[in-house]
Amino acid sequence: MTLEASNAGEVRWGCPELSRASNFARAMAEAGPARNLEPAKASALAAQAIGVYGLHPGIPSDRYTVEFDPLMLDVYGETASNGDCPRVRLGPRAFASASTLVATLLHEFVHVRQIVAYALGKQGVGDTEMAELECEAYYTEMRAGKDLQLESNEAEYASRRFHDLLTRLPEDRRRLAEHGEFRLRPAIQNLPEENRV
Numbered sequence: 538m539t540l541e542a543s544n545a546g547e548v549r550w551g552c553p554e555l556s557r558a559s560n561f562a563r564a565m566a567e568a569g570p571a572r573n574l575e576p577a578k579a580s581a582l583a584a585q586a587i588g589v590y591g592l593h594p595g596i597p598s599d600r601y602t603v604e605f606d607p608l609m610l611d612v613y614g615e616t617a618s619n620g621d622c623p624r625v626r627l628g629p630r631a632f633a634s635a636s637t638l639v640a641t642l643l644h645e646f647v648h649v650r651q652i653v654a655y656a657l658g659k660q661g662v663g664d665t666e667m668a669e670l671e672c673e674a675y676y677t678e679m680r681a682g683k684d685l686q687l688e689s690n691e692a693e694y695a696s697r698r699f700h701d702l703l704t705r706l707p708e709d710r711r712r713l714a715e716h717g718e719f720r721l722r723p724a725i726q727n728l729p730e731e732n733r734v
């Protein structure tokens with residue numbers, strides 16, 4: 538299944554919200570090459586993707602921001618802690634297709650939740666913790682991508698990255714992560730309640 542509009546103008550989809558999903562896929566196709574996207578158009582497409590697929594990091598929408606950065610050419614997206622209000626930036630690569638945009642948002646929203654839940658803006662994170670945070674984001678992208686029936690190349694990319702990152706985890710945490718369980722070090726887990734959501 539795909540969310541892309543074919544050359545004939547037909548739209549196929551894998552989402553239960555057929556008309557909304559097809560409108561979103563059509564809007565993505567009509568927006569043209571991602572590198573030429575106007576910031577306002579990009580923001581509207583991201584908002585549409587979030588609405589159609591019900592994507593959210595599990596915290597109120599006024600606790601984080603999503604922006605388009607036309608100059609961020611090397612990665613799909615990036616999430617910074619930005620004090621107490623995580624800031625998601627999406628580059629043009631995130632807008633290559635409807636599936637890519639949804640997969641990127643899924644991934645970055647895991648980071649939003651991690652930043653708030655673990656108060657990551659207030660402390661340093663080591664290489665192993667960073668690998669585990671990324672592992673969780675790719676795992677979610679991989680699993681949710683399957684549920685949302687995103688294009689297979691998105692799921693394959695997430696799966697490849699997930700398995701690469703697994704090799705950077707210690708044995709005990711690798712075994713948990715393989716089953717979708719992610720444990721940060723106790724110092725982060727035992728933060729006072731007020732730092733959590």
Ligand SMILES: [Zn+2]
Binds near residue numbers: 644648671674
């Ligand atoms: Zn990430």
